[in-house]
Amino acid sequence: MVCYYFMLLTVFISWLLLYDPLISTAPHASNETKCCDVSPLLIFHDVSGQLTLNEVKAKVTDFVAAGDNLSFGYQKGAYWLHLTLTPTSVGQWWWVFDYPSLDHVTLYLENTTGILELHSGDTVPLPQRAFVHRKLVFPLVLPATESSTLWLRVVTEGSVTLSYQLLDNDTFIAHTRYAYLLPALYFGLIIALASYNFLLYLALREKAFLWYVLFVLGFGIGALSLNGLGAVFIWSEILSFGNRMLPLGFTAASLAAILFTRDFLHTRQFLPSWDPWLRRLIVLKAFALISVFFIPVQVALIVMSLIGIMTVFTLTICAIKGMLQHAPGARLFALAWSMLWLGTVVMSLRNFGVLPSNTFTVNAMQLGSAIEMILISLGLAQRFNRLKQQHSVIQQQMLQTEQRRVAELQQHETELEFKVQQRTAELERLNQRLQVLASTDTLTNLANRSAIYQQLQQARARSLRYQRKMALFFIDLDGFKQVNDEFGHQAGDWVLKEVSKRLLLCCRQSDLAGRLGGDEFLVICEDISLPQQLTELHQRLQDSLNQPYHYGEQILSVTASIGVLYTDAKLTADTMLEYADKAMYAEKQRKRTGRLAAEH
Numbered sequence: 001m002v003c004y005y006f007m008l009l010t011v012f013i014s015w016l017l018l019y020d021p022l023i024s025t026a027p028h029a030s031n032e033t034k035c036c037d038v039s040p041l042l043i044f045h046d047v048s049g050q051l052t053l054n055e056v057k058a059k060v061t062d063f064v065a066a067g068d069n070l071s072f073g074y075q076k077g078a079y080w081l082h083l084t085l086t087p088t089s090v091g092q093w094w095w096v097f098d099y100p101s102l103d104h105v106t107l108y109l110e111n112t113t114g115i116l117e118l119h120s121g122d123t124v125p126l127p128q129r130a131f132v133h134r135k136l137v138f139p140l141v142l143p144a145t146e147s148s149t150l151w152l153r154v155v156t157e158g159s160v161t162l163s164y165q166l167l168d169n170d171t172f173i174a175h176t177r178y179a180y181l182l183p184a185l186y187f188g189l190i191i192a193l194a195s196y197n198f199l200l201y202l203a204l205r206e207k208a209f210l211w212y213v214l215f216v217l218g219f220g221i222g223a224l225s226l227n228g229l230g231a232v233f234i235w236s237e238i239l240s241f242g243n244r245m246l247p248l249g250f251t252a253a254s255l256a257a258i259l260f261t262r263d264f265l266h267t268r269q270f271l272p273s274w275d276p277w278l279r280r281l282i283v284l285k286a287f288a289l290i291s292v293f294f295i296p297v298q299v300a301l302i303v304m305s306l307i308g309i310m311t312v313f314t315l316t317i318c319a320i321k322g323m324l325q326h327a328p329g330a331r332l333f334a335l336a337w338s339m340l341w342l343g344t345v346v347m348s349l350r351n352f353g354v355l356p357s358n359t360f361t362v363n364a365m366q367l368g369s370a371i372e373m374i375l376i377s378l379g380l381a382q383r384f385n386r387l388k389q390q391h392s393v394i395q396q397q398m399l400q401t402e403q404r405r406v407a408e409l410q411q412h413e414t415e416l417e418f419k420v421q422q423r424t425a426e427l428e429r430l431n432q433r434l435q436v437l438a439s440t441d442t443l444t445n446l447a448n449r450s451a452i453y454q455q456l457q458q459a460r461a462r463s464l465r466y467q468r469k470m471a472l473f474f475i476d477l478d479g480f481k482q483v484n485d486e487f488g489h490q491a492g493d494w495v496l497k498e499v500s501k502r503l504l505l506c507c508r509q510s511d512l513a514g515r516l517g518g519d520e521f522l523v524i525c526e527d528i529s530l531p532q533q534l535t536e537l538h539q540r541l542q543d544s545l546n547q548p549y550h551y552g553e554q555i556l557s558v559t560a561s562i563g564v565l566y567t568d569a570k571l572t573a574d575t576m577l578e579y580a581d582k583a584m585y586a587e588k589q590r591k592r593t594g595r596l597a598a599e600h
Contacts, residue, residue, distance in 0.1 A: 100228025134228035211260035222249030336375035343368020444500035447514030463569035
């Protein structure tokens with residue numbers, strides 16, 4: 001019901017726009033107004049944009065009658081307006097440009113007192129404007145019964161729309177009331193719709209609501225720039241960039257609109273042939289949005305207008321296709337986007353100078369967008385109701401399912417208990433298997449580094465308890481890297497497995513052989529009471545590991561360097577490993593020194 005009230009409000013706003021009594025007082029429609037006598041408006045296009053006032057005066061014969069249509073589309077250079085005013089009474093007069101999105105307008109007021117220069121425009125800083133207003137406004141103090149000449153220079157990168165009004169003070173006050181009331185209602189509508197649907201997004205996490213909010217906000221940014229409100233109230237300190245907010249806002253809104261359409265109409269399900277084109281259009285829109293920051297503003301505005309028409313037209317066709325495919329909400333969506341399409345086309349044609357500039361054509365897209373936003377919000381509300389109904393149905397189904405599940409659980413309680421026992425036994429076996437895997441090197445099936453360290457601490461504790469000596473054999477393979485480099489890692493893995501087999505054959509049953517990592521191995525020997533035992537085991541390991549390694553038809557040149565630590569276990573486990581490692585490196589150095597000596 002709230003959405004219907006919003007729609008009635010929008011219709012009322014459109015009535016105000018179409019029947020604004022101030023429209024009929026525009027001086028370019030008549031040579032006289034109640035405030036002063038006005039000469040015919042003359043216009044001159046300075047293509048170079050470099051001419052000064054004196055140079056333009058010298059070309060006064062090149063000026064032509066302006067006519068009723070003062071919308072010239074996107075143009076380069078500067079436009080000069082020229083007319084003569086003769087006030088019929090003393091008072092304050094106001095020159096008002098109806099189209100706020102003009103970059104820079106300079107007014108030269110020439111009479112017997114001299115030439116007064118005034119500035120305004122949405123790229124002119126507020127302190128430098130003749131009068132701070134969302135539109136371009138110039139206050140005129142005209143000597144009574146004396147003619148004054150007005151020269152106006154207009155430079156803009158947007159659409160050159162020069163429709164104006166010359167108003168007395170009372171009429172200007174009434175005009176300002178309309179100038180701020182209607183945008184306030186429009187942006188109040190935008191804020192209300194965006195806030196409401198954002199709360200729905202937070203509650204439902206449905207992306208369609210988020211895309212709609214981004215669409216509304218993007219459209220609002222573009223409308224702020226188009227209405228002149230943004231340059232006055234929001235980005236007044238960054239006017240150089242604020243000129244890009246118009247294409248930035250509307251291009252972002254177009255991108256969000258496509259994303260919204262895909263989710264709202266479920267195009268992947270109901271329009272599979274159109275969905276790929278929408279994805280391509282999303283990429284095109286994203287590229288256009290990024291390019292707004294780099295390309296000239298006028299080019300960005302032209303791209304915005306062309307892509308805007310194409311986007312709305314495409315989405316309207318999608319809505320019609322969705323209606324034919326009975327997609328949920330497609331009828332309302334088609335009506336909504338038709339309103340926006342109509343408003344966008346009217347405004348774009350006015351920007352290109354095809355349609356005359358008036359209150360309706362200037363505000364056509366905002367009017368169409370207001371109706372479109374309300375209709376889409378109504379569609380989202382219907383979607384919300386469907387989601388609530390679906391959620392209720394799902395809850396009921398879940399309750400029924402839960403009740404059946406409880407009955408089944410009660411019926412099969414004995415069977416489940418038996419299965420639990422089976423599963424418990426199976427888990428115990430798996431835990432045992434995991435413990436084995438956690439302590440075993442997967443390649444060699446020897447103890448891994450973690451298991452070696454644990455066993456070393458236990459062996460040290462036993463040796464201390466029974467006052468027995470123990471030994472560590474720290475083994476590193478010589479030439480293993482060359483095997484990997486020359487024959488590949490498969491050959492290296494075979495060597496490691498072969499070394500593991502030989503270690504197990506050489507070790508006593510009470511010894512522990514393990515792989516520290518890479519090509520390093522460790523053998524822990526407890527209860528070594530005689531040095532002769534240590535020597536025999538060392539020699540047995542050395543002889544076995546230095547035997548040739550026959551890999552297929554190849555003989556791999558691999559030997560072992562063995563560091564030996566014989567201790568009473570008073571050292572810590574870490575220190576024992578460190579000393580054994582040093583002993584191994586000393587053995588490597590001894591062998592290297594012997595080899596060098598043999599070569600010399």
